[in-house]
Amino acid sequence: MRQLLNIAHYEMLHIFKEKILFLMVFLVPLGYAALFGAAYVTAVLNNVPIAIVDLDDSKLSREIASAFANSPHFKVVDDIKTYPELQEGMKNGRLRAGVVIPEHFEQKLARHELTRVLTVYDGSNLIWGYNTRKYIREVFNEFSASSTASYLAGMGYTKNEIRSIMDTVSLNTEVWYNPTFSYTNFLFLGLVMMILHQIGLLSVSLTVTREKERKTWLQFLSAPVPAWKIFTGKAIPYFTANFFNYALLLWFASRFVHVKIGGSLGLILVLGLLYDLVITGAGFFISLHASNSLQVTRYVMLLSVPFFMISGYTWPGTHIPVFINYLARLLPSTWMVLGFRQVALKELDMSYMLPYIRALGLMAVLALLPAVTFAKRLRPRPQGGPVINNGPSYPARWK
Incomplete structure (x- = not known):
C-alpha cells in the first residue's frame, strides 16, 4: 500500500506542478460545461423571426398576422412586405420563416373555396426547422378553431352548440420526459459526457508518455513494484479527479443550466464509476503504447467527436446505417450517454438499466486487464516521428 500511495503522490505532484495539466484536470471540464451551458441556457427556442407577406390586406388576413404577432414563439419582422423581400430575408438569415397570404383570401373563404396559405421555414438548421414547423402549425390550428367558432356563431349557433360541435372529437396530447421540448435536456448532458471523456482520457493518456519523454519511465520498470501497483498509483489521481468532475458538472447542469x-x-453513480474506470484503463493502455504526447493528443482529439456523433444520442440509432x-x-461512450439519458430523463429503474450496466462493466474489465498486467519491459523507440521534450534532437538532413 505504501508503494501505491507513493506513486499516487508522485503523480499528484506532477499534476500540481504543471499548470496546463492542472487546468486540464480540474478547471477545463467546468469551463467547457459553463460555455456549453451559456449556449443552451435558454432551453426553448422562442422569438423566431418571421415575415407575414399579406397580399390580400383584408380583415381576416390581418387577423392571421395578429395571431403570429401574439404568439411568444415568433417575432414578426414588419418591414418585409413582398415575396422577393421574403426570399432575400431567408437567404441572409434575417428571417427563419415566412407566411404568404394570397390575394382574394377572405373572399374565397367566404365562398368556401379551397384556399392555400404558403408557409416557408429555414430547414438548413434542423433545430430551427423542427421548432418553426411545430410553432406554425400551433398558430394555424388555434386560428382555425377560432375562425370555425366565429363562423358557427354567425350562423346562429349558441355557445353550447358550438362547443358541442367542436368537441365531438377531442385530442388530448401529452409529451413525456421532456414536455417543454427543451434542447438543454436533449443535448447538454451528452456534451457533459463528451467533456468528461475527452479531458479524462487525454489526461490519463499522458501519464506514461510524459515519463518516456523525460526518460524516467525506466525507473518504474526497474523498481521492485508490481505492474498493477504502478497502474493504480498513477491512475488514482485521474480517476478521482474525473469522478469529481462528473459530480461537479452534473450539479452545475442541474443548478445553473436547469437540466x-x-x-x-445510485444508478447515476454506478454509471459514472464504470465509465470512469473504462476511461482510466483505456487511457493508461494508450499511454503505454504511444510513442509520445503528441501522438496521444492527435489520436484522442481525432476520435472523440466521431464517437459522440455515432452514439445515437443526437440522431436515432434506428436511422443510422x-x-x-x-x-x-462497441464504444463505452454510446452506452454511457444513452444509459444516462434513460436514468436522468426517463427515470428508469434497474430492470431497464441492466443492459447498460453490464455493457459498461464488461468494457471496464476489458480496459483494466491490459492496464494492470502490462509487461515491465522497455519498448524500443520507433524509427522516425517527432521527438517531444527529449532534448535538442533534430531530424536528420535529407540525403
Whole structure:
C-alpha cells in the first residue's frame, strides 16, 4: 500500500506542478460545461423571426398576422412586405420563416373555396426547422378553431352548440420526459459526457508518455513494484479527479443550466464509476503504447467527436446505417450517454438499466486487464516521428 500511495503522490505532484495539466484536470471540464451551458441556457427556442407577406390586406388576413404577432414563439419582422423581400430575408438569415397570404383570401373563404396559405421555414438548421414547423402549425390550428367558432356563431349557433360541435372529437396530447421540448435536456448532458471523456482520457493518456519523454519511465520498470501497483498509483489521481468532475458538472447542469436530472442517484453513480474506470484503463493502455504526447493528443482529439456523433444520442440509432450501429455498440461512450439519458430523463429503474450496466462493466474489465498486467519491459523507440521534450534532437538532413 505504501508503494501505491507513493506513486499516487508522485503523480499528484506532477499534476500540481504543471499548470496546463492542472487546468486540464480540474478547471477545463467546468469551463467547457459553463460555455456549453451559456449556449443552451435558454432551453426553448422562442422569438423566431418571421415575415407575414399579406397580399390580400383584408380583415381576416390581418387577423392571421395578429395571431403570429401574439404568439411568444415568433417575432414578426414588419418591414418585409413582398415575396422577393421574403426570399432575400431567408437567404441572409434575417428571417427563419415566412407566411404568404394570397390575394382574394377572405373572399374565397367566404365562398368556401379551397384556399392555400404558403408557409416557408429555414430547414438548413434542423433545430430551427423542427421548432418553426411545430410553432406554425400551433398558430394555424388555434386560428382555425377560432375562425370555425366565429363562423358557427354567425350562423346562429349558441355557445353550447358550438362547443358541442367542436368537441365531438377531442385530442388530448401529452409529451413525456421532456414536455417543454427543451434542447438543454436533449443535448447538454451528452456534451457533459463528451467533456468528461475527452479531458479524462487525454489526461490519463499522458501519464506514461510524459515519463518516456523525460526518460524516467525506466525507473518504474526497474523498481521492485508490481505492474498493477504502478497502474493504480498513477491512475488514482485521474480517476478521482474525473469522478469529481462528473459530480461537479452534473450539479452545475442541474443548478445553473436547469437540466432535468432525475431517477435513481445510485444508478447515476454506478454509471459514472464504470465509465470512469473504462476511461482510466483505456487511457493508461494508450499511454503505454504511444510513442509520445503528441501522438496521444492527435489520436484522442481525432476520435472523440466521431464517437459522440455515432452514439445515437443526437440522431436515432434506428436511422443510422447498420455497420455504424454495430461499431457504436462497441464504444463505452454510446452506452454511457444513452444509459444516462434513460436514468436522468426517463427515470428508469434497474430492470431497464441492466443492459447498460453490464455493457459498461464488461468494457471496464476489458480496459483494466491490459492496464494492470502490462509487461515491465522497455519498448524500443520507433524509427522516425517527432521527438517531444527529449532534448535538442533534430531530424536528420535529407540525403
